Amino acid sequence: MILVKDEIFLLDPANGGSSMRLPAYTAILALFLVVASAGRARASEYPGWGDTGWVYESKRDCCSDAIAIASQYSEQACATSGGKPSPFVGGGQRGSCSAQWTQDGYGNMLYRCYGEASVWCD
Numbered sequence: 001m002i003l004v005k006d007e008i009f010l011l012d013p014a015n016g017g018s019s020m021r022l023p024a025y026t027a028i029l030a031l032f033l034v035v036a037s038a039g040r041a042r043a044s045e046y047p048g049w050g051d052t053g054w055v056y057e058s059k060r061d062c063c064s065d066a067i068a069i070a071s072q073y074s075e076q077a078c079a080t081s082g083g084k085p086s087p088f089v090g091g092g093q094r095g096s097c098s099a100q101w102t103q104d105g106y107g108n109m110l111y112r113c114y115g116e117a118s119v120w121c122d
Contacts, residue, residue: 066115
């Protein structure tokens with residue numbers, strides 16, 4: 001918080017140079033509001049969740065798919081709200097993943113992955 005003690009004096013030439021008082025804090029507040037509203041952006045995140053089910057693929061691919069599914073749901077939620085989804089910086093996927101694994105009767109690995117991702121919405 002900025003506390004201002006002094007006042008700004010303006011000269012009014014129409015009144016022969018008499019001074020009009022304008023509190024300095026009012027001028028600073030007005031300037032702050034103009035600057036703050038100019039750079040204001042309404043962005044938000046919409047979380048999405050994805051479940052791959054049991055798949056025959058590597059844990060890495062399973063998690064990648066789960067995060068991709070979560071990203072799609074997040075983008076859909078953004079679009080439904082009237083926003084525009086923003087792509088991830090660098091074109092990569094961002095999110096978290098947890099995985100479960102099991103083996104089939106032949107010893108082949110199966111993974112089930114749960115992903116979470118949030119896409120920025122403008």
